[in-house]
Amino acid sequence: MTSVTAQANPNIAFIKYWGNRDNDLRLPSNGSISMNLDGLFTRTAVSFQPSLPFDELIINGHEVAGKGLTRVSYILDLVRTLAGINLNAEVMSENNFPAGAGIASSAAAFAALALSASKAAGLELDEAQLSRLARRGSGSASRSIPSGFVEWKMGTGDDDCVAVSIAPPEHWALTDCVAIVNASHKKTGSTEGHVLAWTSPLQAARVADATRRLDICRNAILNKDFEAFANIIEHDSDMMHSVMMTSNPPLMYWQSATVEIFYAVRQWRASGLPVGYTVDAGANVHVMCLSEYAKEVEKRLRELPGVSNVLVAGVGGAAKVV
Numbered sequence: 001m002t003s004v005t006a007q008a009n010p011n012i013a014f015i016k017y018w019g020n021r022d023n024d025l026r027l028p029s030n031g032s033i034s035m036n037l038d039g040l041f042t043r044t045a046v047s048f049q050p051s052l053p054f055d056e057l058i059i060n061g062h063e064v065a066g067k068g069l070t071r072v073s074y075i076l077d078l079v080r081t082l083a084g085i086n087l088n089a090e091v092m093s094e095n096n097f098p099a100g101a102g103i104a105s106s107a108a109a110f111a112a113l114a115l116s117a118s119k120a121a122g123l124e125l126d127e128a129q130l131s132r133l134a135r136r137g138s139g140s141a142s143r144s145i146p147s148g149f150v151e152w153k154m155g156t157g158d159d160d161c162v163a164v165s166i167a168p169p170e171h172w173a174l175t176d177c178v179a180i181v182n183a184s185h186k187k188t189g190s191t192e193g194h195v196l197a198w199t200s201p202l203q204a205a206r207v208a209d210a211t212r213r214l215d216i217c218r219n220a221i222l223n224k225d226f227e228a229f230a231n232i233i234e235h236d237s238d239m240m241h242s243v244m245m246t247s248n249p250p251l252m253y254w255q256s257a258t259v260e261i262f263y264a265v266r267q268w269r270a271s272g273l274p275v276g277y278t279v280d281a282g283a284n285v286h287v288m289c290l291s292e293y294a295k296e297v298e299k300r301l302r303e304l305p306g307v308s309n310v311l312v313a314g315v316g317g318a319a320k321v322v
Helices: 066-083 105-120 127-137 139-144 190-199 203-208 210-222 226-245 256-270 291-302
Strands: 004-008 011-015 020-022 032-036 042-049 056-059 088-095 149-152 163-167 174-180 275-278 285-290 309-313
Touching: 004 105, 011 139, 011 210, 011 226, 011 275, 020 190, 032 139, 032 210, 042 105, 056 066, 066 088, 066 105, 066 127, 088 105, 105 127, 105 139, 127 139, 127 163, 139 149, 139 190, 149 210, 163 210, 174 291, 190 203, 190 226, 203 210, 203 226, 210 226, 226 275, 226 285, 256 275, 256 285, 256 291, 285 291, 291 309
Parallel strands: 056 088
Antiparallel strands: 004 042, 011 032, 032 149, 042 088, 149 163, 174 285, 174 309, 275 285
């Protein structure tokens, strides 16, 4: 069978996904809203081969076994069942940004895998079906399938828990300046973290308030209201990390440099620079700004102590075959 290569962008969540109502199906406790990150990508080639004794996974030139391979084989099994085939696969993947550091590497990886594996198996899945398949590998991967600004709907179950585009990339010129304060692989991955979410007494309040935050964020994006946007993404990010810090055992992803960036961003906004921060499960800070200010924001971030690099990304498109 032929090899198919697909490419997907990571995404940054503005209204966060944290905690599941069903861990096996990765059905989230609340809906979420995100933006795909242009220029950052995972590229994955899949070929089903009669001669392979087992699935093989190669990431950035290194063979991967254990938990990583198990997660990939799980998605391949879903594809094999859908396609009615019984062949093992070779999966070769590479990304051009740090993995496991809070920049949604698993989102890009499983979105690219869902598309390349399904195509290689001869399936023609629509966007909703691809989003659902990607979700089974990593919840946030469902959001890396559609284009631009994306909302992941909670749905009622497996069938309708999918992500949809709420605005195309060209709708609003936003830029994410990702301040890298730690590029190393985090000790507790998001999959483990989601299981801990409900051990925090704050999670129930976070989930109960999610619809309100979703409405504010969606309206801010559609109306291009940066002030409302910045306020709600910071509020939502702080809420998620409050849950993490009060779970059992507690998760503390922030480092001192992370908090220094928060202070700086809020000062910059108070003085008229349109910026706002959000942080995924990691120490690195996504500083969102209007694109015309991206060079200034990048320059200021690079001058802050503890910032080792800044990745700059505009609004990205849908997952695609390359």
